[in-house]
């Protein structure tokens with residue numbers, strides 16, 4: 010792709026845990042189903058594996074007692090047979106049930122797990138806590154649930170849930186507070202009882218459970234898909250108002266009069282276009298961009314002033330700077346009774362935000378929080394420190410060689426402070442392509458506007474799309490504009506860059522290099538670091554925190570089991586699935602027929618053979634990650650680049666895993682050759698894998714070079730370990 014206007018990524022595409030592009034890919038997963046299904050059939054035939062026989066439980070899916078209310082939600086409601094009143098319900102929130110709904114075997118397996126497993130807390134592992142559990146139901150242990158003639162003993166369910174139920178001390182229904190609690194736990198390092206005890210919030214939570222899993226992705230499901238019903242997640246609606254925030258992907262939302270937009274990033278405005286016929290509320294800059302870039306009509310937008318309350322439908326609303334991208338704001342809602350709700354949108358907490366007169370400690374009732382980096386692993390320097398570091402680097406380079414092109418990566422809107430600071434320090438102009446020129450001119454920054462030029466040879470500070478900051482693409486950029494530079498410096502400011510130079514003032518690392526081009530990564534984030542988030546919350550002391558990013562991901566790891574043939578990946582995964590009740594994805598079921606045939610014939614797979622297969626598996630990983638749902642994936646993942654493709658969907662080593670920290674664990678099982686050979690020969694008659702391939706597998710095998718290199722990949726030497734011991738080692742690491 011040549012560097013040009015289209016190469017600008019929107020910020021969410023590149024900087025969030027779950028990118029919108031990845032979601033688009035996620036949404037197309039269903040189109041692979043047929044191919045996947047035929048692969049599965051084939052593998053099944055080859056393996057002659059025996060699947061559980063169908064049971065009458067298959068039929069219950071047709072019963073009115075079970076409501077598949079949404080694609081991903083299954084509610085089982087216990088009704089009092091005498092009064093017809095619903096006493097309680099247990100909800101599962103799992104996509105697997107939905108996507109496999111037509112495949113009876115899977116549905117049956119799920120439900121029998123649900124009802125008959127005696128092991129502890131089977132559902133907690135795979136789904137959410139029950140949402141509406143009334144205290145009195147805990148004592149009614151003799152009740153039964155009728156499902157098409159099956160009497161399911163409530164005792165069994167209660168015994169499975171007893172731990173969770175005993176923790177449900179409130180006499181009224183409570184929401185599944187897993188997420189909020191985990192935030193408190195993260196921030197204060199101790200569990201704090203959620204104060205989500207008012208009726209409004211409870212209703213929001215229970216509504217959520219009738220809808221999709223909140224944990225979906227960054228900000229709810231996006232993109233268009235006919236088979237995916239999109240409901241506005243509860244955390245986008247402000248309880249007690251007719252307001253929603255950043256919710257344009259859900260059509261006309263029932264009961265909503267005012268559609269607030271926090272900033273102009275596509276994961277927030279997604280769904281907004283010239284046909285929008287409701288009323289959007291935002292600040293001047295964001296409204297400018299909505300009009301010019303999306304064609305939203307002025308009559309459908311209300312521009313609100315910053316830093317002062319304006320009454321909207323009976324509620325006072327103040328817009329406060331969010332310190333994210335230009336035009337980003339937080340919303341402070343003040344109710345007639347004085348109650349305050351703060352919605353941060355995406356924000357970077359900083360001391361100047363805390364000094365705002367409208368933000369006082371102990372006054373915020375609920376904060377809707379940008380939890381992008383709410384994990385203590387995410388520590389990075391302040392924006393000022395990083396900018397200073399970038400300015401110093403550029404100045405040094407230009408001093409050494411004045412014929413150096415400085416190419417700074419940006420999003421459509423975002424990271425402006427970096428190139429602006431560089432241009433100010435060098436007192437020069439900034440070259441931008443035409444579209445970016447128009448956008449930057451709408452940001453109401455006079456100095457920035459004055460510096461912009463669309464003439465490439467007027468300055469050596471050039472702005473390029475973030476995706477174009479690679480040596481070959483920067484070279485293409487220079488060639489395209491016939492620039493006569495002897496050296497190119499790429500500046501890539503992103504929160505995902507881990508600074509290798511720890512300590513000191515040099516907050517950058519070399520990301521990639523060619524003969525005359527060096528790309529430097531800068532940990533410049535427009536989201537709060539963990540410490541900033543913590544300081545912000547500690548200062549405001551809100552009564553309640555509602556996370557808006559990566560919701561539902563807490564403790565939902567994805568476990569990948571790799572290694573050469575016969576190391577025990579499948580055996581381990583199957584056992585782990587039984588113990589944890591997680592979904593299990595067997596990579597062999599995703600190999601195309603051609604790959605299976607080759608392996609059966611003893612012909613080793615090539616990189617080209619493995620690439621589409623690894624990408625398909627990556628989609629699965631993405632899907633589970635987006636849903637915040639655990640799963641186990643087996644995949645040989647023999648070398649680093651295969652693992653890179655599996656985890657990141659690309660072989661580009663510069664792309665860091667955009668999986669949230671803590672979300673996945675990769676285990677490489679190893680065994681001596683003679684043990685492997687023996688196993689392969691023993692199972693030869695029942696498996697397609699040709700033992701002759703063992704040596705090529707061992708040759709291709711590349712274990713992580715170091716902990717730093719692949720921090721989430723663990724090598725387990727399985728020599729002499731029983732299957733249970735392998736499982737135990739894994740469970741210790743994943744703490745499940």
Ligand SMILES: Nc1ncnc2c1ncn2[C@@H]1O[C@H](COP(=O)(O)OP(=O)(O)OP(=O)(O)O)[C@@H](O)[C@H]1O
Pocket residue numbers: 572573574575576577578579580581597643645688692698727730731732733735
């Ligand atoms: N810990 C173990 N101890 C002894 N035998 C084991 C152990 N784990 C697995 N096996 C046996 O080794 C063989 C290979 O195991 P398995 O099929 O799980 O490996 P795999 O890594 O999934 O292989 P492949 O990649 O070829 O599908 C099987 O016959 C299995 O029963």
Ligand SMILES: O=C(O)[C@H](O)[C@@H](O)[C@H](O)[C@H](O)CO
Pocket residue numbers: 572573574575596597600608614619644645646647698706
């Ligand atoms: O990357 C590969 O070469 C393959 O994934 C193999 O590892 C086989 O599929 C597996 O070993 C057979 O089960």
